[in-house]
Amino acid sequence: MKKYMSFFKIRFINNLQYRAAAYAGIATQFFWGFMEILVFAAFYKSNADAFPMKFQELSSYIWLQQSTIALFFMWSLDSDLLAMITSGGVAYELCRPMDLYNMWYTKNMASRTSNAMLRCVPILFIATLLPKPYGLIMPTDINLFILFIISIILAFLVVISFCMIIYAISFFTVSSMGIRLLSASMAEFFTGAVIPLPFLPEKIFKVISLLPWASMQNVPFRIYSGNLRGNEAIYTILLQVFWVLTLTAIGKLLLNRGLKKVVIQGG
Amino acid sequence: MIELRNISKTFKVHRRNAGFKEAAKALFKREYEIVQALDDISFSIKEGEMVGYIGPNGAGKSSTIKIMGGILTPDGGTCNINNRTPWNDRVNHVREIGVVFGQRSQLWWDVPVIDSYELLKDIYKIPDKIYRDNLNNLSTLLNIENIIKTPARQLSLGQRMRCEIVASVLHNPRILFLDEPTIGLDAVSKLAVRDFIKTINEEKKTTVILTTHDMQDIDALTKRIILIGRGKILLDGTLDDLKEQYKDASSLDEMVVRLYEAYKI
Numbered sequence: 464m465k466k467y468m469s470f471f472k473i474r475f476i477n478n479l480q481y482r483a484a485a486y487a488g489i490a491t492q493f494f495w496g497f498m499e500i501l502v503f504a505a506f507y508k509s510n511a512d513a514f515p516m517k518f519q520e521l522s523s524y525i526w527l528q529q530s531t532i533a534l535f536f537m538w539s540l541d542s543d544l545l546a547m548i549t550s551g552g553v554a555y556e557l558c559r560p561m562d563l564y565n566m567w568y569t570k571n572m573a574s575r576t577s578n579a580m581l582r583c584v585p586i587l588f589i590a591t592l593l594p595k596p597y598g599l600i601m602p603t604d605i606n607l608f609i610l611f612i613i614s615i616i617l618a619f620l621v622v623i624s625f626c627m628i629i630y631a632i633s634f635f636t637v638s639s640m641g642i643r644l645l646s647a648s649m650a651e652f653f654t655g656a657v658i659p660l661p662f663l664p665e666k667i668f669k670v671i672s673l674l675p676w677a678s679m680q681n682v683p684f685r686i687y688s689g690n691l692r693g694n695e696a697i698y699t700i701l702l703q704v705f706w707v708l709t710l711t712a713i714g715k716l717l718l719n720r721g722l723k724k725v726v727i728q729g730g
Numbered sequence: 731m732i733e734l735r736n737i738s739k740t741f742k743v744h745r746r747n748a749g750f751k752e753a754a755k756a757l758f759k760r761e762y763e764i765v766q767a768l769d770d771i772s773f774s775i776k777e778g779e780m781v782g783y784i785g786p787n788g789a790g791k792s793s794t795i796k797i798m799g800g801i802l803t804p805d806g807g808t809c810n811i812n813n814r815t816p817w818n819d820r821v822n823h824v825r826e827i828g829v830v831f832g833q834r835s836q837l838w839w840d841v842p843v844i845d846s847y848e849l850l851k852d853i854y855k856i857p858d859k860i861y862r863d864n865l866n867n868l869s870t871l872l873n874i875e876n877i878i879k880t881p882a883r884q885l886s887l888g889q890r891m892r893c894e895i896v897a898s899v900l901h902n903p904r905i906l907f908l909d910e911p912t913i914g915l916d917a918v919s920k921l922a923v924r925d926f927i928k929t930i931n932e933e934k935k936t937t938v939i940l941t942t943h944d945m946q947d948i949d950a951l952t953k954r955i956i957l958i959g960r961g962k963i964l965l966d967g968t969l970d971d972l973k974e975q976y977k978d979a980s981s982l983d984e985m986v987v988r989l990y991e992a993y994k995i
Contacts, residue, residue: 469852473838473845480840555836557801559853560825723803 466561467569474573478581485581488533493586496529500597515661519596520688524659526590526599527684533578534619535680537650540626540643541571548633563722564715567630571623602687610696615683617703622679624710625650631714634721655681661690675710678703732775732798732905732937737807738961739768739793767793768804769961777904778935780927782952782969784942784986786995790961791941795907798939799829812904825854828903830895832910837882843893844878847900854901861900868896871926888919895923899930905937906930912944924950945982959995 500522507518516524533539544567547553556563590599602608629646633639651657653676660668660681671677682699685691691699743763746756768790775781785791796802797809800816800823809816816823837846851861869875872892882890891911899906908927912920928951930936942948948955948969955972957965972985979985 466852466855469849473841473849476845477838477841552834554796554799554801554831555829555834557820558799558824558827558829558836560821561853562821 470569471573475577478577492529523688524684530583530586538647611687620707627714631717654679675706678706733810735808737771739804780938782948782955785958789958827905828898829907832913908940
């Protein structure tokens with residue numbers, strides 16, 4: 464366990480070096496969140512009852528999404544790992560007395576959390592200062608908050624397990640570009656990154672809710688904003704657990720397959 | 731103790747002619763060629779021995795190293811290193827070996843070298859005292875005391891390579907694989923690396939397998955050489971015998987050229 468902690472540590476330190484990227488990220492995310500809320504505000508003005516989420520719920524949803532973007536966004540794959548696979552640098556990783564899947568899982572967890580920690584505090588802080596109903600509100604119910612914490616951790620694990628499958632597939636293809644584009648664009652829609660999933664037509668929403676993407680950011684943000692509660696919240700969390708286990712199993716299987724027939728590129 | 735018996739490995743290589751038309755055609759029909767990278771390789775190396783593994787580019791040197799390192803799985807044959815089959819028991823096997831790939835880097839690019847070492851200490855579970863002793867000795871030996879607090883990206887190739895080598899032996903490996911460790915190094919760094927390899931072999935009885943294109947490396951370090959060409963072992967003998975055989979060659983490099991010619995590789 465200690466070696467995984469150290470791995471986490473070094474990846475974390477490594478990422479803390481990129482300050483400029485963090486400042487730029489904060490500015491972008493803040494601006495983006497603001498624009499999104501303005502657009503939705505215009506829609507809500509015409510008929511607020513036509514939407515499945517209250518405007519305040521939506522604002523909380525958007526601010527949480529923008530502040531934790533580094534945790535959940537599917538286009539941010541670890542470029543070091545992908546480069547390692549395509550250039551053959553993975554040779555050194557295989558010389559370590561560690562399980563490759565667990566090692567890379569830890570690396571991904573570390574880089575995402577370090578990026579998120581640099582970015583989330585300023586955005587959350589400003590968002591709580593904004594006037595109602597445009598800002599982020601604190602949850603009133605402690606039980607709901609506990610559910611939120613559980614589901615945000617599970618969502619994070621679902622995201623990483625999913626990314627691990629993409630890394631594993633990269634072993635089989637010459638360039639990882641195709642699979643990354645495919646996964647990023649599907650994820651963008653199915654995770655609720657473009658519009659929150661409850662905004663979709665009810666039948667489509669029901670189907671999409673069962674997919675792994677819906678077990679990512681969708682769950683914690685809706686629990687926090689109060690859109691998802693009670694038994695329904697518990698059921699959704701169980702679905703998250705199912706996806707973490709399934710995706711991890713698939714990822715491990717694929718990676719071990721890939722390693723058996725691995726070709727170390729570039730001599 | 732390292733023992734390879736009848737190891738073979740093939741790779742599928744994509745082939746097509748130049749040009750847009752050919753590239754478009756390849757979208758529908760790929761042509762493969764099976765390349766025999768290793769063909770019936772057998773040799774054994776005793777504990778504490780130092781062996782030069784030489785051959786032209788593409789002969790199969792790196793593939794052999796990767797098989798012995800547990801990274802590649804061969805198509806056939808057996809390999810026994812310290813009573814283990816590397817690719818079946820990779821995690822336990824790699825605990826006892828150290829590898830340097832001269833063309834790749836194992837140091838974390840954006841953090842000081844010492845952070846990478848601390849990580850290796852935890853990965854290999856190196857006890858504090860051994861780690862500190864090794865780090866002190868090795869950094870004096872390779873003269874890197876002043877640079878280990880610098881991020882790897884700001885080191886010169888020679889400095890970085892010396893740091894890479896230290897990284898590979900911090901955990902006291904019983905076997906050290908060096909795949910072109912002196913590639914691109916200046917004279918000073920080269921000598922430092924050679925001295926270091928010699929010292930570690932003599933003092934710690936580490937088995938060393940070295941691939942290189944620099945015959946001075948071989949001359950300075952190893953008695954025994956194994957020559958590989960087109961995936962086959964062509965010669966397994968001592969450098970002194972070869973020198974005797976090619977007495978009239980004016981330099982080691984000329985000797986190697988004539989050796990390659992003799993085997994048509």
